[in-house]
Amino acid sequence: MKRTQAARVRKALDYVKKRLKLDLEFVVEPGEVHEQLGLLDIQRSERGTEDRKVWLVTFDPELVSKQTLAALRRDAFHEVLHALTWPLFDEAEAAIRRVPDAGLRKELMDRSIDARENVVYELERKIGPLCFPSLPWVDP
Secondary structure, rough: HHHHHHHHHHHHHHHHHHHHHHOOOEEEEEOOOOOOOOOOEEOOOOOOOOOOEEEEEEEOHHHOOOOHHHHHHHHHHHHHHHHHHHOOOHHHHHHOOOOOHHHHHHHHHHHHHHHHHHHHHHHHHHHHHHHOOOOOOOOO
16 A cells, blocks of 8 residues: 555656656655654655755655545645745754744744745645646635
């Protein structure tokens, strides 16, 4: 099942990459049991900032198996938006780590993480239907 669902996730990511003409690479792996935080999750590859074009996408095989390909493509688009906006938040969070006051540093980091997700959701809602008009943009 994991192999089949990994192929579906790769296919969804490839669709988004091709449609947006992106030169990003995604390594797709099943998430660890009890550590996967949802359907798909993206993070930097083991290469870190040395290779900003490679990303690790983990997935929950059980949740992915319940998704249509169209819904999976929408979720892949969301994760690709994270990859595209990540450098901006890297810079902001690097500056935040230099704040000497621990309480203020924590508050700013929490706000940055919250802003990261809100920016991605807003981009998804605004440009997703323009880039991918055939995908399901209205949740049931």
